[in-house]
Amino acid sequence: MDVKAREKKYSKLVKKKSPSSELFKDMCRAFVVGGLICVVGQLLSFYIESFGLKKEDVSSITSSLLILIGALLTGLGWYDNIARYGKAGTLVPITGFANSIVSPAMEYKTEGYILGVGAKMFIIAGPVLVYGISASVIYGVVYYFMK
DSSP: OOHHHHHHHHHHHHHHHSOOOOHHHHHHHHHHHHHHHHHHHHHHHHHHHTTTOOHHHHHHHHHHHHHHHHHHHHHHTHHHHHHHHHGGGGTSSHHHHHHHHHHHHHHTGGGOIIIIIIHHTTTTHHHHHHHHHHHHHHHHHHHHHHO
């Protein structure tokens, strides 16, 4: 059997064994789940604003509550189920950040509070924080000199 025939046979085998992609369905689910998380955040914001607080305070409280909700859902094991259904829709909002902090903390708690939780808590979110903070500093410096 020549090389081309083997490559063709291998390609057919890979296509047969590979799971089919449901990209459109996954994108729709991500859109709906991410949108629902944002709607919950907006409703919380409206409710908190009804107490007559300043806009900055409303934003801070809403963000804190969404982080708390994400952490609680992760701790209860429900966030993973939501993420299995909603795919990337759960990654983008602030609740995804809470999940990325709490998940490793829970996973490594058996290793103790210092070497387990403390050392591993930022294993997922750490690089995001480092690059986010670095990018904001670079942006600030460029903005300063362009102004």
